[in-house]
Amino acid sequence: MPQLVRASGVAIWAQIAQALRVEIERSMDESDWMPAEPELAARFGVNRHTLRRAVDELVAEGLVERVHGRGTRVLARGLVYGIGRDTRFTERLAASGRTARVTLLDRAEIGAEGGVARRLRVAEGAPVLRLRTLRGDGDVPYAVTLHFLTGAAAAAARTYEGGSLTRHLREAAGITLDRVESLITTRLPLPEDALALRMPRTQPVLRVKGVNACRACGLVQEYAISQFRGDRIQLSVAEPGFAAEEPQPD
Amino acid sequence: MPQLVRASGVAIWAQIAQALRVEIERSMDESDWMPAEPELAARFGVNRHTLRRAVDELVAEGLVERVHGRGTRVLARGLVYGIGRDTRFTERLAASGRTARVTLLDRAEIGAEGGVARRLRVAEGAPVLRLRTLRGDGDVPYAVTLHFLTGAAAAAARTYEGGSLTRHLREAAGITLDRVESLITTRLPLPEDALALRMPRTQPVLRVKGVNACRACGLVQEYAISQFRGDRIQLSVAEPGFAAEEPQPD
DNA sequence: CTTGTAGAGACGTCTAGATGACTTAGGTCA
């Protein structure tokens, strides 16, 4: 264990945070539980408040996650999410050997407004199906998405209950959607989205607004607003012929 | 002042944070100084630690900024959306020439390491030219970029002094670079980047890692890491035939 | 007029202790 140096210009908590980073990197795996706070405080010879200040830092960095009543867990590192014509999140993730999971959080019939109406090319107030889904790798959530659907895609999505939305639309109605445009921004998450993603509200999300059109008819039938955990996802925009990369730390 | 309710399921610090948000919104302006921590703690009848926990929240939201030895200051609001009209990738804006301004901050000859070497397809330690540039619309900075160049592009960039890098490479050496892949992440900015962008360190930046290859020869000759102000920039990824949108608030 | 220093005021860090809330495991009881 590195020696802590007081009055060195570097706060004790910062030194502890660095020591913990190294330790996690060297000898811990995803979803491992860290030692309890009192134990770590004793090991470093500091007050529990000081130790918590160090762990606060790791939480803010997205390296670990606190779970009330259970402990502090090491989080998985990022993965690359490609943006291109095909937007089959579930199938792509499954192909990379991970266990993609899509959960339907909410379904509602609403009237299209503003940006939704404009992007779907429908009138203000026109009926639109809204789905809210949570996407994750096993138990680790990566993204929450609001889907706004119209036309045949909306009709087909009424029987959607979870899993791959792409597959459901294809099997239920023979519809294939292609990504037409993506707008990417970043921001700090809304409380409800931070909760669903089980992430700190201080860590930014990537916000991707995607317009998807039916391949056969060319009509825009889905507008999706996804919030990706910025610390776990890299979006990849690749030209054909160049493979998307593996996640990299820098 | 709102009454604080203990044991209500909402932490005291959260209630104080909300009270401060309202107060800032109603009666404070940009760059106003907040009352000092001991004074606020006394006003709310809580310990200074609890008060600080509340202010931590506002700092994380980018609403205020602490200055050691001076106080806590209210930050500018309001220019979050709809600032940049053209939000395509940097070279497109620079190529359009309009109000885009590119300033050369730094130039250095370095040895390629890790991700830089891998993406440029050169050996570890191979000589690479590194440029650091600041891009802005008039006086308003919106991105800071690290360029890593090799081959003919590096040779041509040795005489670059500012302005459009794309144009310089074309006019000095007849080189045209095409974007091959972009990796997009988000994070909180490094202190040096926040300084250059004149933004708070609590607001996220969009980090775009771009691999650019020479159109004529197909060789990768530039790797660029750009940090865009997340609150001023939307990235657009569009299929041919669909025009990029104007920035939208939702 | 310039320089230097002391002090006040502000945020930053650390310690110490107490209590509350949540989760899990294991035992009790029907």
Next chain:
DNA sequence: TGACCTAAGTCATCTAGACGTCTCTACAAG
């Protein structure tokens, strides 16, 4: 067997106090 309950373990919050570091101002010294 199954439901319930209790206890232990863990993170969350709050209080109290002390000292460090940084910035600015005022005033004294040169």
